[in-house]
Amino acid sequence: MADGPLSEVLLRRLEAADGGLDSAELAAELRVEHQAVVGAVKSLQALGEVIEAELRSTKRWELTPEGEEIAREGSHEARVFRSVPPGGLAQSELMKLPSGQVGFSKAMSNKWIRVDKSAADGPRVFRVADSVEDEVQKRLLVVRSGQAEKLSEKERNELRKRKLLSEVTLKTYWVSKGSAFSTSVSKQDTELSPEMISSGSWRDRSFKPYNFAARGVLPDSGHLHPLMKVRTQFRQIFLEMGFSEMPTNNFIESSFWNFDALFQPQQHPARDQHDTFFLQDPAVAPQLPMDYVHRVQRTHSQGGYGSQGYKYPWKLDEARKNLLRTHTTASSARALHLLAQKKPFTPVKYFSIDRVFRNETLDSTHLAEFHQIEGVVADYGLTLGHLMGVLQEFFTKLGITQLRFKPAYNPYTEPSMEVFSYHQGLKKWVEVGNSGLFRPEMLLPMGLPEKVSVIAWGLSLERPTMIKYGINNIRELVGHKVNLQMVYDSPMCRLDMPTQAAA
Numbered sequence: 001m002a003d004g005p006l007s008e009v010l011l012r013r014l015e016a017a018d019g020g021l022d023s024a025e026l027a028a029e030l031r032v033e034h035q036a037v038v039g040a041v042k043s044l045q046a047l048g049e050v051i052e053a054e055l056r057s058t059k060r061w062e063l064t065p066e067g068e069e070i071a072r073e074g075s076h077e078a079r080v081f082r083s084v085p086p087g088g089l090a091q092s093e094l095m096k097l098p099s100g101q102v103g104f105s106k107a108m109s110n111k112w113i114r115v116d117k118s119a120a121d122g123p124r125v126f127r128v129a130d131s132v133e134d135e136v137q138k139r140l141l142v143v144r145s146g147q148a149e150k151l152s153e154k155e156r157n158e159l160r161k162r163k164l165l166s167e168v169t170l171k172t173y174w175v176s177k178g179s180a181f182s183t184s185v186s187k188q189d190t191e192l193s194p195e196m197i198s199s200g201s202w203r204d205r206s207f208k209p210y211n212f213a214a215r216g217v218l219p220d221s222g223h224l225h226p227l228m229k230v231r232t233q234f235r236q237i238f239l240e241m242g243f244s245e246m247p248t249n250n251f252i253e254s255s256f257w258n259f260d261a262l263f264q265p266q267q268h269p270a271r272d273q274h275d276t277f278f279l280q281d282p283a284v285a286p287q288l289p290m291d292y293v294h295r296v297q298r299t300h301s302q303g304g305y306g307s308q309g310y311k312y313p314w315k316l317d318e319a320r321k322n323l324l325r326t327h328t329t330a331s332s333a334r335a336l337h338l339l340a341q342k343k344p345f346t347p348v349k350y351f352s353i354d355r356v357f358r359n360e361t362l363d364s365t366h367l368a369e370f371h372q373i374e375g376v377v378a379d380y381g382l383t384l385g386h387l388m389g390v391l392q393e394f395f396t397k398l399g400i401t402q403l404r405f406k407p408a409y410n411p412y413t414e415p416s417m418e419v420f421s422y423h424q425g426l427k428k429w430v431e432v433g434n435s436g437l438f439r440p441e442m443l444l445p446m447g448l449p450e451k452v453s454v455i456a457w458g459l460s461l462e463r464p465t466m467i468k469y470g471i472n473n474i475r476e477l478v479g480h481k482v483n484l485q486m487v488y489d490s491p492m493c494r495l496d497m498p499t500q501a502a503a
């Protein structure tokens, strides 16, 4: 065993060595872990030119765990041979033995055993020879003693095919004396103290040289979640396009703003429990703008503004119900209603990016909540053409140029379009969002001028983030199972650049 610090033992061995020594051989002689010797080499290297250490890759043969077991207990075929008594053994019994399944066929091919199928109670196994030579075990013991070179290439390959042997590359150091070699090395000082200066003792001390190539210690810091990195990129795109951000700081919304103000009828399936999270407490919205509410009520139940309405008895209690907002379009409705109060009307470009909640079936890409991105433009005379144009502009900034528009339906927009883009990686058209012109039955009760139209579109934050960061399961991105290292390691996001991760 090594006596004294390993580095001192190493220096003494080096002084006696002829030319140099190998770190792995020294570790084997001292019966210490190779890594401990490597640590001693590193600490001596840090002292200057005491030693020279050359990194070498050496290949050597090592027994696998199964190889070790066979070296200890013998090969499976030898164990099968030894388990067959002179009077033979039922094959069914033999196959139940631990080595039976593995060793039987090899023992047969070695002609160590034979099977007599004439026996009345089923096939019986008999020994062919009185004794056998367990060559496999012998060869493994040769390798384990560090003399693998004594085996032929063929023999080594046979053992490797049976996964009893593997060739490992070991990185070792060839250590030789440095220009400042000494068997007694003192630990160098790393700081010059006032006492050393005043006493002059610094003259007799050895100081560790500065390592200007050393990398600084990475300071602990916070890390932005990929979703927040992508949100910043989307926010930047909207700001570049002259959009301003709508307030969205209320996850809890009334059914009125989330549905009724959007002219979504109270019997619409999206408004029931299995699609929406309704609140028990506070269950109802404390106050609503009642003049506006009455106009909305009339539009739903009797129509108006050129619309026949839905002709159903609209209920204020239904509109008062609180819920977790199912889309940020509720915030768009609030913002547009506020805009309508300002006279004269001024065109606007609004956007929002925030969490929405839907009581829907979960799967690998959908959770009960996601971040909705929404863009809204209000001006005189906007048409579907303007919507297509602004979508082209917006998605081009995402690096998406091939867009296709498919007619769709939304309760609050008419006409509506689903937006598709050709995904080079997936070689198919994928949906990248939804859009439309808000209906007059939504805009006119707010008090917006008749000639004003509003184009709007929406998409999720999670989908582009998953694509950009190569994440296939939403639970790897959000939720309690997220590996925080993914957050620490996630690179910065550039939406206008090719995907960071493989598509």
Ligand code: FB9
Pocket: 329, 358, 372, 373, 374, 398, 400, 410, 413, 430, 431, 432, 433, 434, 435, 436, 456, 457, 458, 459, 460, 461, 463, 464, 465, 467, 468
């Ligand atoms: O985000 C979606 N897909 C998408 C978006 C960007 C993207 O970028 C790539 C890196 C380049 C890739 C994919 N979708 C909308 C489409 C699908 O993912 C869809 O399966 C899931 N949708 C969500 C809703 O599903 C419950 C995404 C979410 C969505 C859908 C519609 C709207 C908002 C979000 C809307 C709207 C709207 C319509 C009219 C007026 C105002 C708002």
